[in-house]
Structure formats: C-alpha cells, structure tokens
Amino acid sequence: MVPEQQQLHSIGQATWRRDGQAKVTGAEEYVSDITLPRMWHARVLRSPYAHARIVHVDTSYAEALGAVCLTHADIPKIRYNERIVSTPPHLYRDRYVLADKARHVGEAIAAVAAPTEAAAEQALRALRVEYEVLETITDPEVAMWDGTEPIYTNVQLGDQELSIEHNIAVQRTIELGDIEHGFANSAVILEREFATSRIYHAQMETKGVVCRPESDGGITVWPTAQSIHNVRQLLGEIYSLPLHKINVKRVPIGGTFGSSIQMNSVIPICVGLTLKSGKTIKLVTTREEDMYDHVRYPSRIRLKLGATKDGLLTAGHMHALSDIGAHNTQAFAFLSVLSGWWASLYKLPAMKFEGKAVYTNKTPSCAMQGFGNPQATFAVESLMDDLADALGIDPVEFRLRNYVGLGGTFWGQGPSVQSIVLSDGVPELLEKGMEKIGWPGRPVSGSQTGRYRRGIGMARGFHTSGAGAPKPGEVIDYSGAFIKVNEDGTVDVVHALMDHGGGTLDAIAKIVAEELGIPSDRIGISPADTLTTVYDVVTHATRGVYAGGGAAHKAARKVKAILLDYASRVLGIETNALVIEPDETLGQGVIYCPSFPERRITVGALAKLCQTNSWGSIAAVESLRQVNCPPAYVAYFVEVEVDTETGSVRTVRAVIGSDCGTVVNPDLAVGQLEGGLSKGLGYALVEDNSWEQESGRLLSKGFWVDGKTPAMSESPLLEDIDTFFADSYEPSGPFGAKGIGEAATNPCAAAYGNALYNALGIRFTELPITPERIVASMVAAESGATKAVLV
Amino acid sequence: MTARTINLNVNGEHKEWSVAENDLLLTELREREGLTGAKYGCGIGECGACTVLVDGQPSLSCLVLAQSVDGCDVLTIEGLARGGELDPLQIAFLDQAAVQCGFCTPGMVLMGRALLNEIPDPTEKDVREFLKGNLCRCTGYSSIVRAILTHRR
Numbered sequence: 001m002v003p004e005q006q007q008l009h010s011i012g013q014a015t016w017r018r019d020g021q022a023k024v025t026g027a028e029e030y031v032s033d034i035t036l037p038r039m040w041h042a043r044v045l046r047s048p049y050a051h052a053r054i055v056h057v058d059t060s061y062a063e064a065l066g067a068v069c070l071t072h073a074d075i076p077k078i079r080y081n082e083r084i085v086s087t088p089p090h091l092y093r094d095r096y097v098l099a100d101k102a103r104h105v106g107e108a109i110a111a112v113a114a115p116t117e118a119a120a121e122q123a124l125r126a127l128r129v130e131y132e133v134l135e136t137i138t139d140p141e142v143a144m145w146d147g148t149e150p151i152y153t154n155v156q157l158g159d160q161e162l163s164i165e166h167n168i169a170v171q172r173t174i175e176l177g178d179i180e181h182g183f184a185n186s187a188v189i190l191e192r193e194f195a196t197s198r199i200y201h202a203q204m205e206t207k208g209v210v211c212r213p214e215s216d217g218g219i220t221v222w223p224t225a226q227s228i229h230n231v232r233q234l235l236g237e238i239y240s241l242p243l244h245k246i247n248v249k250r251v252p253i254g255g256t257f258g259s260s261i262q263m264n265s266v267i268p269i270c271v272g273l274t275l276k277s278g279k280t281i282k283l284v285t286t287r288e289e290d291m292y293d294h295v296r297y298p299s300r301i302r303l304k305l306g307a308t309k310d311g312l313l314t315a316g317h318m319h320a321l322s323d324i325g326a327h328n329t330q331a332f333a334f335l336s337v338l339s340g341w342w343a344s345l346y347k348l349p350a351m352k353f354e355g356k357a358v359y360t361n362k363t364p365s366c367a368m369q370g371f372g373n374p375q376a377t378f379a380v381e382s383l384m385d386d387l388a389d390a391l392g393i394d395p396v397e398f399r400l401r402n403y404v405g406l407g408g409t410f411w412g413q414g415p416s417v418q419s420i421v422l423s424d425g426v427p428e429l430l431e432k433g434m435e436k437i438g439w440p441g442r443p444v445s446g447s448q449t450g451r452y453r454r455g456i457g458m459a460r461g462f463h464t465s466g467a468g469a470p471k472p473g474e475v476i477d478y479s480g481a482f483i484k485v486n487e488d489g490t491v492d493v494v495h496a497l498m499d500h501g502g503g504t505l506d507a508i509a510k511i512v513a514e515e516l517g518i519p520s521d522r523i524g525i526s527p528a529d530t531l532t533t534v535y536d537v538v539t540h541a542t543r544g545v546y547a548g549g550g551a552a553h554k555a556a557r558k559v560k561a562i563l564l565d566y567a568s569r570v571l572g573i574e575t576n577a578l579v580i581e582p583d584e585t586l587g588q589g590v591i592y593c594p595s596f597p598e599r600r601i602t603v604g605a606l607a608k609l610c611q612t613n614s615w616g617s618i619a620a621v622e623s624l625r626q627v628n629c630p631p632a633y634v635a636y637f638v639e640v641e642v643d644t645e646t647g648s649v650r651t652v653r654a655v656i657g658s659d660c661g662t663v664v665n666p667d668l669a670v671g672q673l674e675g676g677l678s679k680g681l682g683y684a685l686v687e688d689n690s691w692e693q694e695s696g697r698l699l700s701k702g703f704w705v706d707g708k709t710p711a712m713s714e715s716p717l718l719e720d721i722d723t724f725f726a727d728s729y730e731p732s733g734p735f736g737a738k739g740i741g742e743a744a745t746n747p748c749a750a751a752y753g754n755a756l757y758n759a760l761g762i763r764f765t766e767l768p769i770t771p772e773r774i775v776a777s778m779v780a781a782e783s784g785a786t787k788a789v790l791v
Numbered sequence: 792m793t794a795r796t797i798n799l800n801v802n803g804e805h806k807e808w809s810v811a812e813n814d815l816l817l818t819e820l821r822e823r824e825g826l827t828g829a830k831y832g833c834g835i836g837e838c839g840a841c842t843v844l845v846d847g848q849p850s851l852s853c854l855v856l857a858q859s860v861d862g863c864d865v866l867t868i869e870g871l872a873r874g875g876e877l878d879p880l881q882i883a884f885l886d887q888a889a890v891q892c893g894f895c896t897p898g899m900v901l902m903g904r905a906l907l908n909e910i911p912d913p914t915e916k917d918v919r920e921f922l923k924g925n926l927c928r929c930t931g932y933s934s935i936v937r938a939i940l941t942h943r944r
C-alpha cells in the first residue's frame with residue numbers, strides 16, 4: 001500500500017523516453033555504427049568442428065596480405081570467466097581469449113585485422129588451421145559416461161586448479177529439513193520430469209566492439225555490454241593493464257536479455273588485436289557467429305512435491321541437469337538460482353535440491369531473461385496445478401495457501417542471498433486475474449471434444465529485484481551514482497548503469513527529480529564511461545530501478561541536504577523547515593519555507609549563488625548495496641484455443657498482472673509485460689535450437705528465423721492482451737519501486753502449459769509445446785498410450 | 792569486379808556513387824553516407840532491421856545490390872523527419888512507447904510509413920501482415936501496432 005503522504009510529481013508520469021528521438025530518427029549510435037579515424041576491421045576464425053585439438057595455425061599467408069593476426073600463442077595465458085558477478089572464490093575459469101582447443105562449433109581460434117572489412121575477410125580465408133578432430137559430445141547424459149572424451153581435464157576455481165571428472169562442470173546439493181519425514185506425512189505425492197529448451201536470445205543487435213589505443217599506452221573500448229566496469233576489470237586482469245588506463249564507454253545496446261551479462265568473447269579479441277597492432281579496430285559479429293555464441297540454459301528437472309489433504313506442501317525434491325555447452329560461464333550460479341527460485345515460490349517445510357551442470361560440445365549457455373526462473377517456474381507451476389487437481393482444490397486457492405509472501409523468506413539469488421518479503425501484491429494479482437479471465441467459467445480439464453478446444457490456465461511467479469541481501473553472498477551487488485547540480489539549477493546524473501531498452505535510465509532521472517523536487521526534464525543523464533563513474537555491478541537480476549535507482553536516490557538525498565543547507569544560509573530559515581518543489585511556471589525547482597512562503601529561491605539561483613560566492617559545487621557521490629532482494633511478483637492468466645487437427649495454439653486472451661511496487665514509467669512498464677509475454681510465448685510454444693549429434697552444428701545453420709522468434713503476425717492481438725499493476729509499495733525501494741523486467745516472462749510458459757492441460761487434459765512436460773508435440777500427444781492419448789490423467 | 796557510376800537520390804539529395812557489382816545498398820548507406828539508421832541484423836533478409844524505402848517501396852537493403860538503385864529515390868530513417876520536424880508516425884512511436892532498445896525502430900517506422908502511404912486507414916490485421924517480416928525482440932509488437940493504428944486516426 002502506498003503511504004498516504006507520498007505525492008509524486010515525476011514518478012508515475014508517462015514521458016517520451018530520453019533516447020527516443022535519437023532512436024526514431026536513426027541518430028542513436030550502437031557499437032556497429034561507430035566509425036573512428038584510421039579504423040581497421042577485424043574478423044574471427046571460428047572452429048568448424050565441435051571438438052578438436054588445434055595442431056597448428058599458419059598465419060603467414062594472411063600476414064603476407066598485410067593483416068595483423070592473433071592466435072592462442074599471442075594472448076596472455078590467463079584463464080578467466082567472462083562473467084565476474086560471482087565473488088572470486090566462486091568463479092570457474094575455463095576460457096582463454098582465443099581457445100587452446102576447439103570445444104564447440106564457432107569457438108574463436110584466431111583473429112585478423114586489416115584496413116577494410118573486405119581485406120580482413122580475405123585475410124581470414126588465408127589462415128590455415130590444422131585440427132585433430134575429437135569425439136563430439138552433444139548429449140549431457142553421454143557426456144557423463146565413463147570413457148567419454150573429456151572436454152576439459154581441469155579448469156581453475158578461484159585461483160586453484162580443479163580437475164573435471166565425467167565432464168561435470170559443477171554440482172550442488174542444497175538441503176533444508178527432513179524430506180523423508182515430509183513425504184511420509186503427505187496425503188498426495190506427485191513426481192514428474194520436465195525439460196526446457198536451449199533457446200537463442202535473439203537480441204536484434206549482434207555483438208560488437210571498437211577499441212582504440214591511446215598514446216599513454218591505455219585503451220578506450222566501446223563494447224556491447226551490460227556492465228562497463230566488469231568489462232574494464234576483466235580486460236585489466238587479462239592484459240595486465242592498470243584500470244586507469246582502460247576506459248570502457250557505455251554504448252546503447254540493441255537488446256540483450258542476458259546475452260551480454262558476461263564480457264562478450266569478441267571484446268578481448270579486439271583488444272588483443274589493438275594491443276598487438278597499435279591500430280584502432282572494430283569487430284562486429286555476423287548473426288551466424290552470434291547464434292554460436294550464447295543460448296539460454298536448458299534444463300531437465302525431476303520434481304517431486306508432497307502435500308497434506310488440506311493442501312499444504314510438506315516436502316519437495318528436485319533433481320536438475322543442465323547442459324551448459326562448452327564453457328562454464330555461470331553454471332554454479334545457475335544451480336544456485338534454480339534452487340532459490342523454487343524455494344521462494346512456495347513454502348516447503350523440507351526441501352532437497354540436487355543439481356548438475358555438464359559440459360558438452362555446444363554453444364555455451366548463459367543467463368537469459370529470468371536466469372533459471374522460467375525453467376524452475378515451468379516445472380513447479382505445472383506440478384502445482386497437478387497437485388491442486390489431485391487434491392480437488394482450486395489451483396489459485398492452492399497457491400494462495402502455500403506461496404511465499406509478506407514476511408516470508410525470499411531467495412533472491414540462491415541460498416546465500418535471502419531477505420524477508422516486505423511487499424506482496426500476490427492476493428490482488430490473483431483476484432484480479434481470475435476476474436479478468438473469467439476463472440469460474442473455465443471448463444473441466446479434458447472434458448471437451450471437437451476440433452477446437454479452449455482452456456484457461458494460470459501460473460504465478462516473480463523475479464528478484466537485485467541480488468542484495470543483509471549478508472554478503474556469492475554475488476556482488478551494489479551500484480553507485482554521482483549527482484551534481486549545475487549553475488542554472490539543472491542536474492547531471494553520472495551513473496554507470498546500462499539501460500537495455502526498458503527505460504531504466506528514464507526511471508533514474510525520475511527518481512532523482514522526485515527526491516530533489518526538480519522537474520524531470522531538468523535532469524540530465526550523462527554519457528558514462530569507467531573513468532568518470534563509480535562502480536555498478538551490471539544490469540541484471542531485474543536490479544536497474546531498485547538497486548541502480550536506489551543508489552541514485554541515496555546520492556540525491558545527499559545533494560538535497562547540501563541544497564537545503566545553502567538555502568538555509570541564504571533564506572535565514574532552518575534547514576528542516578525548507579522544502580523543494582517543482583514550480584511549473586518557472587519550470588524549475590523552488591526552495592521555500594511553507595510558513596514563510598515569501599522566503600524562497602529557485603534551485604538555479606541558489607546554484608549560481610554558490611558559484612559566484614565561491615562556496616563550491618553542489619554534488620554528491622554515493623554507493624549503495626541494497627540489503628533486500630524483493631520479489632517482483634507476476635501472475636499470468638491465459639486462455640488458449642487449440643486446433644486439435646493441426647496442433648496450433650491461439651492465444652484467445654492473456655492477462656498479465658505485475659507487482660513492481662510503485663510504477664515509475666507506466667507506459668514502459670506495460671511494454672515490459674507485453675515483451676515478457678512475447679518471449680514467454682515463444683519459449684512456451686515454438687522457440688528451439690537443435691544441434692546435429694555428429695557435427696555439433698546448429699541445425700538452423702545460422703538462420704535466425706529457424707529459431708522461431710515470434711513475428712508480429714503471430715503475436716496476440718491488442719484487445720486480447722490485458723495488463724495491470726497491483727497497488728503495492730516496496731518499503732526498501734526508491735519511492736516504493738522494485739523490479740519488473742525479467743519477472744514479466746517467468747511464469748508464462750507454465751501458464752500456457754496449464755491452459756493446454758485445461759483444454760486437452762494432457763500435461764505437457766517438455767518445451768516448446770509445438771503443434772507436432774500436441775498432435776502426437778493427442779494421438780497417443782486417444783489410442784490410450786498415455787492417460788489424460790494424473791500419474 | 793567492375794565498378795559503375797550510378798546516380799540516385801538519398802533523402803532528397805543527389806548522389807553519385809561508384810559501386811562494384813557486389814556492393815550492397817546497406818553497406819553504401821552506412822559506410823559511404825554515414826547513414827547508420829539502417830541496421831545490420833542478419834544480412835540475409837530475415838529481420839527487417841535494414842529496411843529503407845526505394846521509390847517508396849520498402850526494401851531490405853542488405854539484399855539490394857547498390858547498382859540496382861541507379862536512378863532511384865532512396866529514403867532512410869534519417870530522411871523521414873524534414874526540417875527538424877518529426878514525422879507524425881515517429882511522434883506516435885514516442886507517444887506509444889513503441890521504442891525500447893530501438894534497434895528495430897528505424898525499420899519499423901519506415902515499414903509503418905510505407906503501409907500508411909499505401910493504406911491510409913489500415914486495420915490491425917493489415918499492420919500485422921505488412922510488418923510481419925520485421926522482428927522486434929523487446930516490445931512484443933503491441934506498442935508498435937498501437938503507434939501505427941493511433942497515427943491512422
């Protein structure tokens with residue numbers, strides 16, 4: 001509930017996004033649009049084999065063409081993990097800038113740079129590589145067999161050597177309470193196996209980087225990245241450069257969805273070429289290269305849940321297996337969060353999680369919108385529906401009895417990141433969602449006949465807002481902001497935070513405007529780079545507004561205190577008696593005393609006075625670690641119509657409710673929910689990525705649309721989508737705000753699965769639920785091969 | 792490769808380009824003219840990020856040979872706003888928050904403009920059919936459809 005005294009002038013207002021005009025006119029500059037004087041172009045030689053030893057790389061022909069070449073021999077022999085969000089002891093380091101061995105098709109083996117792109121391409125073709133081809137391992141089960149070719153013999157964990165057995169990159173067991181006891185006291189126990197797919201992020205912009213050598217021996221880097229500071233630190237570590245000589249610029253990013261949470265593989269390659277050649281170099285990947293660079297973690301989850309006859313969960317046991325592909329980018333964290341999302345969905349008196357992450361010769365898996373959450377939520381929310389059915393309890397009621405809400409413990413990023421829930425819009429989301437979808441009128445599951453069958457299903461979930469917690473955990477989480485008031489009363493906010501398109505930086509401006517009492521169009525967001533900003537970990541974990549905004553809020557409070565202090569001198573009024581409010585006529589902030597309204601000064605006049613009197617600048621820099629990780633709850637209610645002859649699924653209606661606390665950018669928040677539906681629907685019904693067993697190549701051969709990114713013509717109609725927000729206030733967030741982005745997609749696939757169950761009486765446990773799978777299951781169900789009932 | 796000189800109009804300005812047979816319109820616009828509003832998304836006609844209008848018709852510039860636009864009028868996103876005035880459709884995109892990361896936006900706006908030139912009063916189905924070749928991973932398309940439809944009114 002919003003505190004009554006909270007009256008907001010900037011937060012909650014729909015405004016044109018700050019970068020909007022640049023984006024609609026083509027003026028916005030992404031990495032691929034950057035051209036610098038005397039710039040060379042680079043191309044990367046990628047392995048055509050999924051698993052091969054590199055016997056020899058011959059660069060002589062390429063060099064004879066005038067190209068600069070980079071091979072494994074040229075790069076520092078430092079193993080690293082591209083994602084440095086985990087604390088150092090939890091970093092699994094298994095890769096070099098250029099590979100020592102090819103572990104997946106598309107692995108970077110060598111690189112060339114030349115004055116033009118065409119010359120670089122020619123030089124690339126002149127490289128000769130001799131490979132010794134090894135057994136290709138594409139199945140994670142096979143990977144673990146005795147005698148399977150090891151993809152790694154050892155990697156580095158922190159600064160220790162770690163030997164890898166049976167291609168298992170990492171395992172985790174997390175146990176709380178006595179599950180045997182819990183299951184023994186259950187009236188119903190259900191167990192099922194679920195599988196989710198290795199989809200492609202399909203962000204519109206492929207990865208790229210530009211690197212310029214500086215005359216002092218340093219470099220300036222323009223990368224596609226979600227964190228400029230982590231890119232800088234990692235480059236410093238790999239190339240032994242002092243950080244003050246590495247400037248990483250924030251560049252607008254053409255979508256990411258997690259695909260740039262790590263330092264993209266081309267960044268250090270480009271830097272290596274620059275350091276070797278002394279040239280400014282640009283390296284932009286092709287779509288095919290990008291498709292071989294990253295995918296969402298797939299999962300096979302065996303889940304067992306027990307409940308009493310009153311519908312209270314007793315215990316749970318989850319086995320998870322994930323095929324992480326050729327590199328361990330964040331498998332440890334992935335297993336942690338899988339357990340954490342599960343533990344935070346419903347109260348489990350006893351739980352046991354056993355997870356394994358296994359190397360294969362495929363594109364490396366990395367975080368993608370929800371990081372483990374869509375996977376866990378698909379399994380849990382599917383099984384919750386089945387349990388409700390078995391108990392004869394309404395699925396929504398069953399969830400209300402068991403969910404982790406107000407006062408509960410929420411795991412924001414695995415077991416080491418926990419905090420208490422302080423805001424909870426779940427009852428409102430469920431109640432309104434039921435009403436909007438017409439829940440009471442839904443058919444009895446599996447009762448329909450005829451070609452077209454309709455079903456209504458729901459699922460709920462959340463994402464964390466940041467990875468902060470009272471105790472330091474395995475995850476680094478803090479942000480910083482520097483705010484200064486200019487001599488005309490406008491404000492510059494200097495913040496390293498990335499905006500992936502969700503409007504995070506607009507939110508930051510509104511938060512600062514709100515705190516300072518200055519109209520938000522007087523707040524500027526400065527271009528950012530690592531030389532002029534303080535650390536911000538990375539835009540991930542739905543932390544932008546909550547944690548990044550929290551830091552800006554903290555700095556703004558300090559700036560406000562300075563403003564009031566100076567105003568107190570000028571006006572002869574006690575600081576505590578002064579307020580700042582935006583004045584519409586003047587178009588700026590005014591400081592005054594409500595009891596003596598004639599004692600007033602504009603922020604601009606005050607700032608100018610501070611300058612002319614040489615009192616100093618009005619500015620503050622602050623760092624903030626949030627000590628909470630509030631759940632941003634979401635509920636999905638969907639109605640589908642299935643054509644049982646073709647297996648095609650039409651979304652009749654999708655209702656999406658969000659509890660993001662105070663809504664900061666109302667129209668962009670709706671956009672997050674609509675975008676979440678699109679990606680969730682793709683994940684649920686169509687998107688996939690398959691690898692040829694023998695060759696380890698993508699079956700799509702680098703054709704994007706084969707991955708089935710939903711198109712406009714395949715997306716639900718405007719009138720069929722209904723979004724709404726809970727009346728909610730997060731006490732620990734800036735002006736009551738928490739996150740939204742990743743939450744928007746997490747429960748979507750489960751809601752579709754549950755709606756399909758309602759329509760057909762068939763439980764789909766494998767994503768995507770394609771027309772082929774639907775038709776095959778219908779045929780099987782009709783022939784009695786599988787029962788349209790619970791196990 | 793034989794270079795040939797072609798004459799064309801780009802955003803209303805006369806241009807004379809010497810282009811090889813395999814030079815692509817997308818590359819010439821981006822590298823020769825610095826018109827980077829047309830984006831490389833796939834290079835093979837799958838995404839629509841490179842859309843420009845050639846004689847008013849939407850074209851995937853990643854698939855168009857530069858020599859083939861000899862004598863044509865090419866409009867890129869940079870040429871849509873005239874004299875600093877945004878096109879009403881660009882305003883509609885901003886009003887409807889139809890821009891997130893913005894990488895698809897130039898292509899979407901130009902497709903929307905081409906549609907509205909052809910059918911001034913399109914239905915939602917018209918919009919979805921006409922723009923189905925332009926991918927957007929951020930918005931789920933609703934806000935883009937809304938922008939084109941509200942502009943209609």
Ligand code: FES
Pocket residue numbers: 830831832833834835836837838839840841842851852853854
């Ligand atoms: S870049 Fe031309 S269609 Fe994708």
Ligand code: FES
Pocket residue numbers: 204254255501889890891892893894895896926927928929930
């Ligand atoms: S706004 Fe990002 S791809 Fe459309």
